[in-house]
Amino acid sequence: MSAAVMGFSTGAVDISHFDPQYQISFEDIDPTQTRVHALQLKVSDTLKEALAEEEGVRLTVYRDVAGYPTVGVGHLVRPSDGLRVGDRITYDQALHFLEADLRKAESGVKRLVGDLPLYQHEFDALVDLVYNVGEGNVSERRSPGLNAAIQTANYDGMADELNYTTAGGQVARGLEIRSExxxxxxxxxxxxxxRAIEVDTRGRASI
Incomplete structure (x- = not known):
């Protein structure tokens, strides 16, 4: 499902209220080509589309692989949502949950990386990680390797630490693929x- 069709928008944030040291002109900087401060970045529409593919858009509350009530685009149901397994939400509610969860994940990534500059796609990958596993699981205590790589600006090391493959204490194949x-x-x-399967003109699927 296209994120654009789902009514999302993206773009650079207004940094006018941030620390003066970051008040420089970003208009001509393309974060797909140049690493920039994370404060400038928001999740891309391409990543939103990837999230929708990974999580699906479920309008009935279900239990995820770890047994937690979930709805929308992988939204973990909280007591304040007033929902139980089997309840239904509207499409607009699903979009609201997604946007709120993404804002939270974006903030989590910015706290995680500090002043380390990132490409757009690096930021997107980290947002996907925080969105998927929660900010608590990327803390220095729980993810020391990832935090060490960030502190030393070791981008290859950061990539090596993006594998989170267990849910409820069990390895899940879906999480393995998502980590890849x-x-x-x-x-x-x-x-x-x-996991996409290509089909040729004769309808034969490639594996």
């Missing part, structure tokens, strides 16, 4: 779903 996709986004700006 996340690494491809971070390293190569390759957002394509590795």
């Amino acid at each position: 996709r996340r690494q491809s986004i971070f390293m190569n700006a390759a957002y394509e779903d590795p």
